[in-house]
Amino acid sequence: xxxxxxxxxxxxxxxxxxxxxxxxxxxxxxxxxxxxxxxxxxxxxxxxxxxxxxxxxxxxxxxxxxxxxxxxxxxxxxxxxxxxxxxxxxxxxxxxxxxxxxxxxxxxxxxxxxxxxxxxxxxxxxxxxxxxxxxxxxxxxxxxxxxxxxxxxxxxxxxxxxxxxxxxxxxxxxxxxxxxxxxxxxxxxxxxxxxxxxxxxxxxxxxxxxxxxxxxxxxxxxxxxxxxxxxxxxxxxxxxxxxxxxxxxxxxxxxxxxxxxxxxxxxxxxxxxxxxxxxxxxxxxxxxxxxxxxxxxxxxxxxxxxxxxxxxx
Amino acid sequence: xxxxxxxxxxxxxxxxxxxxxxxxxxxxxxxxxxxxxxxxxxxxxxxxxxxxxxxxxxxxxxxxxxxxxxxxxxxxxxxxxxxxxxxxxxxxxxxxxxxxxxxxxxxxxxxxxxxxxxxxxxxxxxxxxxxxxxxxxxxxxxxxxxxxxxxxxxxxxxxxxxxxxxxxxxxxxxxxxxxxxxxxxxxxxxxxxxxxxxxxxxxxxxxxxxxxxxxxxxxxxxxxxxxxxxxxxxxxxxxxxxxxxxxxxxxxxxxxxxxxxxxxxxxxxxxxxxxxxxxxxxxxxxxxxxxxxxxxxxxxxxxxxxxxxxxxxxxxxxxxxxxxxxxxxxxxxxxxxxxxx
Numbered sequence: 001x002x003x004x005x006x007x008x009x010x011x012x013x014x015x016x017x018x019x020x021x022x023x024x025x026x027x028x029x030x031x032x033x034x035x036x037x038x039x040x041x042x043x044x045x046x047x048x049x050x051x052x053x054x055x056x057x058x059x060x061x062x063x064x065x066x067x068x069x070x071x072x073x074x075x076x077x078x079x080x081x082x083x084x085x086x087x088x089x090x091x092x093x094x095x096x097x098x099x100x101x102x103x104x105x106x107x108x109x110x111x112x113x114x115x116x117x118x119x120x121x122x123x124x125x126x127x128x129x130x131x132x133x134x135x136x137x138x139x140x141x142x143x144x145x146x147x148x149x150x151x152x153x154x155x156x157x158x159x160x161x162x163x164x165x166x167x168x169x170x171x172x173x174x175x176x177x178x179x180x181x182x183x184x185x186x187x188x189x190x191x192x193x194x195x196x197x198x199x200x201x202x203x204x205x206x207x208x209x210x211x212x213x214x215x216x217x218x219x220x221x222x223x224x225x226x227x228x229x230x231x232x233x234x235x236x237x238x239x240x241x242x243x244x245x246x247x248x249x250x251x252x253x254x255x256x257x258x259x260x261x262x263x264x265x266x267x268x269x270x271x272x273x274x275x276x277x278x279x280x281x282x283x284x285x286x287x288x289x290x291x292x293x294x295x296x297x298x299x300x301x302x303x304x305x306x307x308x309x310x311x312x313x
Numbered sequence: 314x315x316x317x318x319x320x321x322x323x324x325x326x327x328x329x330x331x332x333x334x335x336x337x338x339x340x341x342x343x344x345x346x347x348x349x350x351x352x353x354x355x356x357x358x359x360x361x362x363x364x365x366x367x368x369x370x371x372x373x374x375x376x377x378x379x380x381x382x383x384x385x386x387x388x389x390x391x392x393x394x395x396x397x398x399x400x401x402x403x404x405x406x407x408x409x410x411x412x413x414x415x416x417x418x419x420x421x422x423x424x425x426x427x428x429x430x431x432x433x434x435x436x437x438x439x440x441x442x443x444x445x446x447x448x449x450x451x452x453x454x455x456x457x458x459x460x461x462x463x464x465x466x467x468x469x470x471x472x473x474x475x476x477x478x479x480x481x482x483x484x485x486x487x488x489x490x491x492x493x494x495x496x497x498x499x500x501x502x503x504x505x506x507x508x509x510x511x512x513x514x515x516x517x518x519x520x521x522x523x524x525x526x527x528x529x530x531x532x533x534x535x536x537x538x539x540x541x542x543x544x545x546x547x548x549x550x551x552x553x554x555x556x557x558x559x560x561x562x563x564x565x566x567x568x569x570x571x572x573x574x575x576x577x578x579x580x581x582x583x584x585x586x587x588x589x590x591x592x593x594x595x596x597x598x599x600x601x602x603x604x605x606x607x608x609x610x611x612x613x614x615x616x617x618x619x620x621x622x623x624x625x626x627x628x629x630x631x632x633x634x635x636x637x638x639x640x641x642x643x644x645x646x647x648x649x650x651x652x653x654x
Contacts, residue, residue: 004487005504013502020501021400028399088399110401123351147365148337149358163337168396171333178334180374181384188362192354193346202359204366213374216367218359235397243397 019086023247027173028107031087033060035067035094041124042093042101048127048223049091052201055141056173058085067092069104070231075113083111089169099230105165109243115235117158117165119197119227127201127222136203136219138185143172145186145204152191158229159191166199186218192226200224327368332392334373336365404498409489450475 007013032050034042050059060081068074069092082090088111092104099120106116138144146167152159170187183204190198203221206214235243257269289297328337341361343354378385408416415421431438431446438446455467493499522530535542564576 002487002491002505002507004490005506007502016502021403023403025399107397107399109397109399114397143334145366145369146333146335147362147369148335149341149361149365151339151342153337154339164394164396167333167335167394171335171396174392176389178373178387178389179381179384180378180387183370183373186362186366188358188365190341190343190354190358190361192343192358196346198354198358200355200359202362213371216363216370218363218366220359224355240397242401244395245398245402246395247402 023249023251025174027056028089028168029085029087030057030169031060031081031085031090032057033064033067033081033090033092035092036063036065037095038093039095039101041121042095042103044126045101045103045121045124045223045225046091046093051127052170052223058087069106069113069116070118070233079108079111079113082108091169102230103227105169107165107168109235109239114239114243115161115165116231116233117162118230118232119162120230122226122228124225125222130220130222132203132219132221136184136205137221138203139182141172142182142184143175143178144170145183146170147186147188148190149188150191152194152197153189156191156194158195158232159197161232161234162197162227162229163189166197188218195229197227197229198224199227327365329369329372330393331369331372331376331390333394334369334389335394336369338365404496406493406498406500407496409492410485 007016030049030053032046034046038046046059050057064077066074066076067078069078078090078092082088088108090104090106090108092106094102094104096102099118101121101124102118103121104116104118107114148163150159153163154160166187166189183206186202186204188198188200188202192198200220201222201224202218205217205219207217209215234240257271259267261267287294326338326340328339329335330337338361343357344350346354373387376387376389378387380386425440427440428437429440429446430436433447438444440446450471455471457467461467487505490499490503490505494505499505531548532542535545538545564580565574
């Protein structure tokens, strides 16, 4: 016994179509949430990550008792939230005696947990603590440059994993074309020790250098923090392979206003904008104007010409 | 010269992913971390970061660009670091039964005009929808043929046939959707929900009656007799019919004495008393309050007259009294309300 259920409204249908799997994905949304206990530091971290990613993030402000990403059975409600908000990266904060200022960054594939990285936050400096010229403050949603520094990101497995997750979290929307005038922010991540990553957010100041390429200058605008690696869970190999699939063919765009004919070949419709004849300026000689005015006008024009000639002389 | 060589050497060392605007320096090693040298480390990573960002910018600004109103536009290459998808690749929809059949037979879709000539009215009308062309269902008179079954209503049959066709189509649609669901290729806005209801076309399971319901039905049937089932022989387990509704009582039409009957009088008085008791304020003696108010006003007027006569130069002073006439009165009234008991 099955029943066909469809969206009742056109709007609902559109919303569902937006969530459908696509050939080429444009970007991931981030879900920011916390467990039963969070510290002041962690609250600040979560809100500032939310501010950095405001255009593509959802922030939950309630306590979540039954979310424990690393434990079995602790991910069900997380997966539900991911489905509900259509987010595929989550940043989960919790605070306990054993793991103070704990941040779990994870990704989902098909709304099931794909991988997890757990880090502790230390030496957190919020945005407000940095003073800088507000003119260079980055625009919301601009595409960042990301710099990874340190051999740790290549040699240590945890850091390698963290690098990929951080890239996925902060690289912003996947775009084909980039406006060079809109390049205004950078993230710097450096692996200062085998289990510690220094992360900071900078604004870019473009200075003249004499060539086409401007000289870049980084101005630290925060937040900045140390991320200390704790636990991590890599995806299993099968899932990884599945998730890395890319379609060869690109989605076709529907060709509009073009027909193909056997005899005439390709026929296209061209849109010609309204010519606005009614608003066109009339020639001065038009007979619609009274004779006196017409003549006065002509005379004035003659004068102007004379003046110009004089000036030229 | 030396710096140039160094630069080229370092540039070779960086890994760059222009699609993600990311650069990676895998060779830099930081001195061992401890909290005292943290500021140093931050500075070091920032200078290194500047270098990397400059490196990205070098390759970014050298890409061929097109001018736009907002600035130069650059086409980014594809990202080289692979990131996992968020959802699986969309699955192609399996062909429906008709599509498979058409494929086999080589039937091709033809475009049909939206508007069709309607022979009955001699005009062009829509092919489908309201006021459609050549609509068989809108024909008001069906000619009888000698072979027709006289007991059958041709209009009802027409309606019935239409209904059956719609149901058949729905069944086919469901079948195709089920097939698509098997491959995970359902359209995103469609869900197949399991229900207790049967699919249209199959027979519904007969509903079972409870013992109570059966008893009620028996009781209801009994009311069909003239006595309302009062003298009927009761069956075992049969209940008296349930009375649904209000029991209403009416006053006698003809009362004792003339005019309104005593019962009706009583009833109206009851209502009146109720209203009066709700709205009567025996706390306030109205006549007393009025006289008190009048006396007070008189007194005040006298007092004021006297004052104005004695102090004629008071006009030169600024008036402290408010210009509003009603103000003083209002305050008076308030005072009265408190005093009157």
